[in-house]
Amino acid sequence: TLMLSLRITPFGERKRQRLVVGRDITKIYHLNMIRRDFVANASHELRTPLTVIAGFLEPLIDAPTTPANHQRPLILMHNQTERMRSIIEDLLTLSRLDMSDHPDEQQSVDVPDELHLILQEARTLSNGQHCVETDIDDDLLLFGNQPELHSAFSNLIFNAIKHTPEGTRIRIGWSTDRSGPCFSVEDDGPGIAPEHLPRLTERFYRVDRARSRESGGTGLGLAIVKHVLNRHDGRLTISSEVGQGTIFSCRFPPARGSCRDEMDVLGAG
Numbered sequence: 001t002l003m004l005s006l007r008i009t010p011f012g013e014r015k016r017q018r019l020v021v022g023r024d025i026t027k028i029y030h031l032n033m034i035r036r037d038f039v040a041n042a043s044h045e046l047r048t049p050l051t052v053i054a055g056f057l058e059p060l061i062d063a064p065t066t067p068a069n070h071q072r073p074l075i076l077m078h079n080q081t082e083r084m085r086s087i088i089e090d091l092l093t094l095s096r097l098d099m100s101d102h103p104d105e106q107q108s109v110d111v112p113d114e115l116h117l118i119l120q121e122a123r124t125l126s127n128g129q130h131c132v133e134t135d136i137d138d139d140l141l142l143f144g145n146q147p148e149l150h151s152a153f154s155n156l157i158f159n160a161i162k163h164t165p166e167g168t169r170i171r172i173g174w175s176t177d178r179s180g181p182c183f184s185v186e187d188d189g190p191g192i193a194p195e196h197l198p199r200l201t202e203r204f205y206r207v208d209r210a211r212s213r214e215s216g217g218t219g220l221g222l223a224i225v226k227h228v229l230n231r232h233d234g235r236l237t238i239s240s241e242v243g244q245g246t247i248f249s250c251r252f253p254p255a256r257g258s259c260r261d262e263m264d265v266l267g268a269g
């Protein structure tokens with residue numbers, strides 16, 4: 001089959017005239033498919049050996065027969081295998097998201113409930129070192145795929161904790177207005193320089209490679225967020241100012257939002 005990309009633009013003097021430019025993107029499409037399959041297969045193949053290595057390392061660390069001077073290298077090896085495991089899991093998640101434009105299973109997701117769960121984990125991760133505030137509309141639900149939305153929202157919340165220093169104020173918002181439901185994470189951390197902003201959602205793009213690794217990041221979080229939003233007809237906007245902080249906002253079409261009461265009425269009916 002031939003894949004065409006069409007661009008239609010107004011043309012000429014008369015209002016109704018249009019210029020249609022068609023581009024054959026068959027090759028790009030196939031190359032993209034090969035890349036996608038390769039990443040999915042490679043990640044899948046790497047998963048099993050890594051599970052075996054981790055499985056042998058864990059009991060060795062705690063074994064009474066392990067010499068004391070082997071403990072530290074074993075723990076380091078174990079931490080690195082865990083890092084590899086997170087990267088592989090994120091790559092597999094991305095390939096799954098790449099397979100289609102829309103999630104198979106969608107339902108009314110109880111976003112406030114998801115956020116409360118994520119915030120419990122986030123508070124453990126932050127260990128009380130961040131000041132987390134919330135402004136969550138407890139009645140606002142979102143039509144979509146629950147695991148995907150959970151992973152997008154948790155990536156943004158964990159990022160605000162991982163990439164900002166102690167004492168940073170983080171505000172989590174979930175509300176709706178005429179332009180639709182909006183989830184936001186705002187921090188008054190170090191901010192991100194403007195030249196990095198357009199590239200943040202690229203795979204493995206990090207502002208500070210060494211620091212991101214230290215914080216346990218895979219460099220794939222924002223790529224996952226962007227994919228999930230695209231699949232939900234949503235849009236991610238990032239605004240940031242160095243020294244002031246960063247705001248990540250996820251905006252969804254109004255039709256995806258609903259009120260808990262509406263659902264009850266529908267459920268009862």
Ligand code: ADP
Pocket residue numbers: 155159160161162163164187189190191192200201205206207208212213216217218219220221222223246
């Ligand atoms: P990572 O696994 O490194 O967190 P992400 O794709 O989630 O990867 O994020 C990409 C980069 O964006 C991070 O490495 C970090 O440099 C930057 N970043 C993300 N969130 C924030 C934030 N709230 N404040 C400052 N920098 C951030």
